[in-house]
Amino acid sequence: MPLLELHDVSKTFAGPQGEVRAVANVTLSVASGEFVAIRGPSGCGKTTLLLAAGSLLAPDNGEVRITGENPYQLSPEQRARFRAERIGFVFQQFHLVPYLSVLDNILVPSLAVARNDARQRAEELAARFGLTDRLHHVPSQLSTGERQRTALARALLNEPKLLLADEPTGNLDDENGQVVLRSLAEFAKNGGAVLLVTHDPAAAAVATRTLRLRNGKLEE
Amino acid sequence: MSLTRLIFHELWYRRLNFLLGVVSVGVSVACLVAALAILDKHDRRTEQIIAAKEAEVRAKMDAMKDDYRKLMLKMGFNVLILPKDQNLSDLYADDYASKYMPEEYAARLAKSRVATINHILPSLQQKVKWPERERTVLLMGVRGEVYIQSKTQKPLLEPVEPGTMILGYELAHSLKLNPGDKTRFMGREFTVAKVNPERGNKDDITIWINLAEAQELLDKKGLINGILALDCTCDTVDRLGIIRKEIAKILPDTQIIEFASQALARAEARARAAVEAEESIRREKEGRAKLRAEREALAAVLVPVVVLGSAVWIGFLALANVRDRRAEIGILRALGLRSRQILSIFLGKAVVIGLAGATFGYLAGRLIGAAWRETPGAPPIEIAFLDLQLLVMMLVAAPLLAALASWLPAMMAAQQDPADVLREE
Numbered sequence: 001m002p003l004l005e006l007h008d009v010s011k012t013f014a015g016p017q018g019e020v021r022a023v024a025n026v027t028l029s030v031a032s033g034e035f036v037a038i039r040g041p042s043g044c045g046k047t048t049l050l051l052a053a054g055s056l057l058a059p060d061n062g063e064v065r066i067t068g069e070n071p072y073q074l075s076p077e078q079r080a081r082f083r084a085e086r087i088g089f090v091f092q093q094f095h096l097v098p099y100l101s102v103l104d105n106i107l108v109p110s111l112a113v114a115r116n117d118a119r120q121r122a123e124e125l126a127a128r129f130g131l132t133d134r135l136h137h138v139p140s141q142l143s144t145g146e147r148q149r150t151a152l153a154r155a156l157l158n159e160p161k162l163l164l165a166d167e168p169t170g171n172l173d174d175e176n177g178q179v180v181l182r183s184l185a186e187f188a189k190n191g192g193a194v195l196l197v198t199h200d201p202a203a204a205a206v207a208t209r210t211l212r213l214r215n216g217k218l219e220e
Numbered sequence: 221m222s223l224t225r226l227i228f229h230e231l232w233y234r235r236l237n238f239l240l241g242v243v244s245v246g247v248s249v250a251c252l253v254a255a256l257a258i259l260d261k262h263d264r265r266t267e268q269i270i271a272a273k274e275a276e277v278r279a280k281m282d283a284m285k286d287d288y289r290k291l292m293l294k295m296g297f298n299v300l301i302l303p304k305d306q307n308l309s310d311l312y313a314d315d316y317a318s319k320y321m322p323e324e325y326a327a328r329l330a331k332s333r334v335a336t337i338n339h340i341l342p343s344l345q346q347k348v349k350w351p352e353r354e355r356t357v358l359l360m361g362v363r364g365e366v367y368i369q370s371k372t373q374k375p376l377l378e379p380v381e382p383g384t385m386i387l388g389y390e391l392a393h394s395l396k397l398n399p400g401d402k403t404r405f406m407g408r409e410f411t412v413a414k415v416n417p418e419r420g421n422k423d424d425i426t427i428w429i430n431l432a433e434a435q436e437l438l439d440k441k442g443l444i445n446g447i448l449a450l451d452c453t454c455d456t457v458d459r460l461g462i463i464r465k466e467i468a469k470i471l472p473d474t475q476i477i478e479f480a481s482q483a484l485a486r487a488e489a490r491a492r493a494a495v496e497a498e499e500s501i502r503r504e505k506e507g508r509a510k511l512r513a514e515r516e517a518l519a520a521v522l523v524p525v526v527v528l529g530s531a532v533w534i535g536f537l538a539l540a541n542v543r544d545r546r547a548e549i550g551i552l553r554a555l556g557l558r559s560r561q562i563l564s565i566f567l568g569k570a571v572v573i574g575l576a577g578a579t580f581g582y583l584a585g586r587l588i589g590a591a592w593r594e595t596p597g598a599p600p601i602e603i604a605f606l607d608l609q610l611l612v613m614m615l616v617a618a619p620l621l622a623a624l625a626s627w628l629p630a631m632m633a634a635q636q637d638p639a640d641v642l643r644e645e
Contacts, residue, residue, distance in 0.1 A: 036625055046645055057639040077558045084556020091642070095551035099233030100226070107221035112556030119223065154555070166642075 002067060003161050003193035004030040004053060009062035010216075011048050022048035023059070024216040025184055030195055032161075035188040037207030038218070045216040046197035047166055053195055054164045055083050064073065067161055076136045084112030088155030090180070092167035094147040096139040102126060102150050103135040109157045125153035129183070145176030163187055165196045169203050181206040223561060227568045234541065235550060241537050245577020247619050248523070248530035250584035253610065255519035257589020261601045262515060265594040266508040268601075273504055277497035284493060299337055299463060301325075301447040304473045312578025314423055315358060316345040317445035323431070323469055326447050330366040332470045336463040337449040340366040344434045344444045350427075352404045353395060358388075358426040361444075382430045384413035390424035405429075406437050451478070498627070531625040538566060538626035542633045549596020549633050559634040567623050568631035574619030582614050 011023040022045040030036045031118045040046050051057035052064060053072035063070060066086055072077050077133035096105045103122055110118035126132055139147055148168060155163060165184060169177035177200075185206050188194045196203060197213075212219045231238045302311070303319040311317050326342035344361040364379030380386055385405065387397055392415040397403060401412045410429065436440050451463055482586060542549070549562055586605050589590050594601055 051639045051642060055555070056642065077560075080553065080556050080558045083554070089551075089554055091551075093547075095547060095554075097226075097548055097551070099229045104221055104225070104229070108552065109555050110221050110224060111226070111552075112558070129417065158556075 002029040002031045003067055004028070004195060005063075007054060007063045007065075008065060009049075009052055009059040010049060010064055011052055011057065011059050012044075016215070019215050020056075023052060024220045025062070026216075027062075027216060028211070029208060030162075030193045032191050032193055033188055033208075035185055035194040035196070035206065035208045036077060037198060037204040037210045038213050039201070039204050039210060040197070040213035041199060044213045045169070046199075046213055049162050049213065050195065050197050054087055054089060055079050059096040081112065084109055086161050088158070088160040088163045089220075090148070090151055090155050090163065090165040090168040090184075092170035094139070094151045094171075096150055096154075098139055101136045101138055102131050102142070102146075105139070105150050106153045106157055108154060113158050115158070119159060122153070123204075127155055128152050129179075139216050143172070144171050145179070148172055148176065148180055161192055163192055163194045165194065165198075167198050168196070169198065169200055174202075177202065222562055223568060225530070227565060227572060230545075230565075232570060234544070237537055237541055238576075241534055241570075241622070242574035242576045242580055244530045244533040244537070244580035245574055245622055248527040248621075249578050249581025249614050249618050250588065251526045252523050253585025254580050254592070256610065257586060257603055258592050258594075259512065259515060259519065260603060261589065261592060261594045262508075262512050262599050265598070266505075266512070269508065270501060270505060273501050277457075277494075277501065280497065281494055282466055298479055299449040299451050300477050300479065301329075301449065301467065301471070301474050302477065303445070304475050306445075306475065314347060316347055320440060320443040320445050321474065323435075323442050323444045325474070326366045326444070329447065329470055331509060332369045334368060334470060336466045337451055338368060339448075339450040340368060341448040342366065342431065342444045343442055343448055344431060344438065345444050346438055347447060348406070348438075350405060352406075355391070355395070357391060358422055359434060360426050360428045361431040361438075362428055363431040379431050380428050380431055381413065383410060384429070385410040386414045386416060386428040387412055387420040388416055388424040388426040390530045393426065408433070408437070414428065431562065443467055479536060514583060527621065530604070531621055534570065534622050534625035534627065538570065538629035539632075541569070542566065545633070546636065549636050550638040553636065553638035554642060562636075563608040563630050563634040567634050568627055569620040570621040570626035570630070574622030575615060577622065578614040578618035581618065582611050
C-alpha cells in the first residue's frame with residue numbers, strides 16, 4: 001500500500017492579478033521504501049504541493065491519503081496529532097526554536113505525541129547525526145549543517161512513516177548537503193517514504209524517482 | 221520536554237519583553253496594594269486620633285465631675301423635699317415649712333433605692349423663741365442620715381445625740397456658749413456638743429437638736445417638714461426634672477426644690493462642655509471620614525485606570541510576542557502541536573508574568589504604604605509587611621488579569637495557519 005497518495009490534487013490562490021493555480025491536477029503515489037524527488041524552478045508550486053501532501057494545506061480539489069487515511073477529513077486537532085505521529089518535516093530554513101537547545105529542539109515533537117523514551121531517542125538521534133557534543137547549544141551557536149541535522153533529528157523523533165523535505169540542502173555546503181541526502185535515502189531504505197522538493201540536481205540524483213513540476217503540473 | 225520548560229526558556233530568551241510585562245503588572249498591583257495600605261493607615265490614624273480625643277474629653281469630664289462633686293459636697297444639701305401643699309412664698313418668707321409630712325417618708329425614699337439623690341436627711345425645722353435667752357432662733361431637729369447605698373457612706377451631717385445641741389456661730393458667740401457648756405432650751409437641759417463655724421447665713425442662728433426631742437418640743441410627733449438631700453450629679457442639664465420625676469413616683473404628695481444656684485450653674489456648664497466635647501469628636505470623625513472618602517475616590521479612579529493601562533500594555537506586549545514568534549508558531553503547529561497547546565504557551569507566559577508582577581507589585585506597594593506618612597510630623601504607624609490574604613488575592617488576580625489581557629493575541633496565535641507561515645518562509 002502506498003504511504004502517500006495524491007489524486008488529482010489542485011490548489012489555487014487569489015493573487016493581486018487574479019487567481020494563481022499553484023498545483024494543477026497532480027496525481028502521485030509514494031510507496032514505502034521510495035525516495036521521490038520533485039524538481040522545478042522557484043514558484044512552480046513545489047512547496048504548495050509539499051504542504052498539501054503534509055496535511056497542512058487542504059487542496060481545492062482532489063484527495064490526499066497518507067497511510068490510507070485522508071487527513072483532511074479529520075478535525076484540526078485530530079489532524080495535528082495525525083501529522084505528529086506519521087509525518088516528519090525538514091525545511092530549507094531549518095525552523096528550529098531559537099531559545100531551545102539542540103536536545104530540546106529534537107524533543108519538540110514529543111509535545112504533540114508524548115512518549116516515554118523521548119529523551120533517550122533524542123540522544124540516539126543526536127549521536128547518529130553527530131550532535132552529541134552540541135546537545136546543550138542553542139541554534140545560534142551551531143553551524144548551518146548542524147542546524148539542518150538537528151532539524152532532521154527532530155523530524156525523525158516520532159518515527160514517522162513519511163518524510164517531507166522542502167529544499168533541505170538549499171542552505172548547506174556540498175558536504176553537509178550529502179549528509180542530509182544520505183540520511184533521507186537511508187530513511188526510505190528502512191521502509192519509510194520520502195518526498196523531496198528541490199531545484200538542486202544533486203539532491204534529485206539521490207532519489208529513487210524524480211519528477212518535474214512545471215506550472216503546477218507534474219511531469220515524469 | 222514540556223510546555224512549561226518551553227515557556228521559561230522563551231521568557232529568558234525575550235527577557236526585555238518579560239521584564240516590561242512584569243513591571244506593567246507590578247505597577248498596577250503596587251498601586252492597589254499601596255492604596256489599601258494608605259487607607260488602612262488612615263483608619264488606624266483616625267482610631268488613634270478619636271481615642272486620644274475621647275480620652276482627653278473623658279479626663280476633662282472626670283475632672284469637672286470630681287470638681288462638681290467636691291463643690292456640691294462642700295456646699296452640703298441642695299435639694300429639699302417638701303409636703304406638696306407647702307406654699308413656697310411662705311417658705312421663703314419664714315425660712316421654714318409650715319406643712320408637715322410623716323417622718324417615715326425618708327425611710328420609704330431610702331428603701332426605694334432612689335438613684336437621682338443621695339444623703340437623705342429628714343428634718344423638722346421651725347423658727348421659735350428661746351425663752352430662757354429671749355432670742356428668736358431657728359430650731360432644726362435632725363436624726364442621722366437615712367442611708368441609701370451603704371452605711372459606710374460618709375454623712376454630710378453627723379447625727380445629734382439626744383440631750384445635746386449644736387449651735388450656729390452667731391448664737392454661740394453672742395451667748396458665749398462653748399462646747400461642753402450646759403444650757404436650758406424650752407425647759408430642757410442640753411449640752412453644747414459643737415459650735416459650727418461662721419457660714420454667713422441662717423445656719424448661724426440655728427440650733428440643731430435630736431429629731432425626736434424636736435418633735436416633742438414642737439408637739440409634732442412622727443412628723444417632719446422637710447427632707448434634705450444631695451443630688452447625684454446627673455450628667456444632664458435638666459437634673460431637677462429627672463429628680464422630680466423619680467421622687468414623684470415614690471412620694472407623690474411631695475414637691476422638690478433646689479437651692480445653691482452656683483452648683484447648678486457649674487453643672488450646666490459641665491453639661492455644655494460635655495456636649496461641646498461630643499460635638500468636637502463628631503466634627504473630627506466627620507473630617508476624617510471626608511478625608512477617607514476623598515482618598516477612596518482618588519484610589520477608585522487611579523487604580524482602575526492603572527489596571528486598565530496595564531492590561532492594554534500587557535495585551536500589546538503579547539501581540540508583539542505573537543508577531544515575533546510567527547515562524548515558531550508555524551513550525552510548532554506543523555510538528556503537530558494542537559491549537560490549545562499554542563494557547564497554553566501564551567497564556568502560561570501571561571500567568572508567569574502575572575505571578576512575578578504580583579510579587580513585585582505587592583512588595584513595592586507595601587514599601588510605599590510603609591513609607592507613607594499619614595500625618596506629617598505624627599509618629600509613624602507600623603503596618604504588617606505580610607498580609608497573607610492580600611498577597612494571595614494579588615497572586616490570583618494579577619495572573620488572571622494578565623491572562624485576560626493576553627487572551628486575544630493568544631487566540632490569534634492558536635488560530636494561525638501554519639501553511640501561511642511556511643509558504644511565506
